[in-house]
Amino acid sequence: MKASDVIAIGDLAARAGVSVSAIRFYEVRGLLSPFRNKGGQRRFLRSDIRRLSFILIAQQLGLSIEAIGAELAKLPDGRTPTAKDWTRMSTGIRALIDDRIATLTRTRDLLDGCIGCGCLSLERCGLYNPGDRAAKRGAGARYVLGDEPLL
Ligand code: FES
Incomplete structure (x- = not known):
């Protein structure tokens, strides 16, 4: 893994426009899984920016934390949603929104x-x-x- 593939929690928060505590909340709820560097500091993969974007968009659409976690759990090896994943997920979310409407x-x-x-x-x-x-x-x-x- 290259150093440029890794991002600190503050940088992830700044990129996503959320607070550091929000990211910790998502971590506690199992939606984000940082690792620790040699100094014991949380580090995220740069691809977690996309994963966090998915979480924030899904919340905006009204999905619960549990529902978001269930969607993310369907992805192999905890990977970040790809464009194809998002197409499938957003189709399912649209059906939920239609039901609510x-x-x-x-x-x-x-x-x-x-x-x-x-x-x-x-x-x-x-x-x-x-x-x-x-x-x-x-x-x-x-x-x-x-x-x-x-x-
Ligand atoms: S208040 Fe509902 S029908 Fe009269």
Whole structure:
């Protein structure tokens, strides 16, 4: 390994625009794995800049630390995501975002029925699920998932 392949934590933080403590947090959570030099200081591979970029973008897209870790764990030998990896990962993330948008759209539409109503009826309000009656239709937030409220 050449000296130019190695980067100190402060340099990695500066390159990514995050704090040193943020990088330590990602290290503790297993998303980054620095090694120690002879002096015992943390050192990262220059390729970790790209790995950190992936982490930051994935967080911006709403993925949890656990989900990001799961994606990174799919890469052999803990390597940094390549362009091909990112294409595959971003396709999966897009599907997750589409699901969230669909869920939020249904929730907003149910809420539209409440605006100007104010009944807060446990029987009629589509946002309420009294006694979890909708559970017999399956797991999850049934009304938000598209089922009609039970009357
Ligand atoms: S508050 Fe009346 S339908 Fe929700």
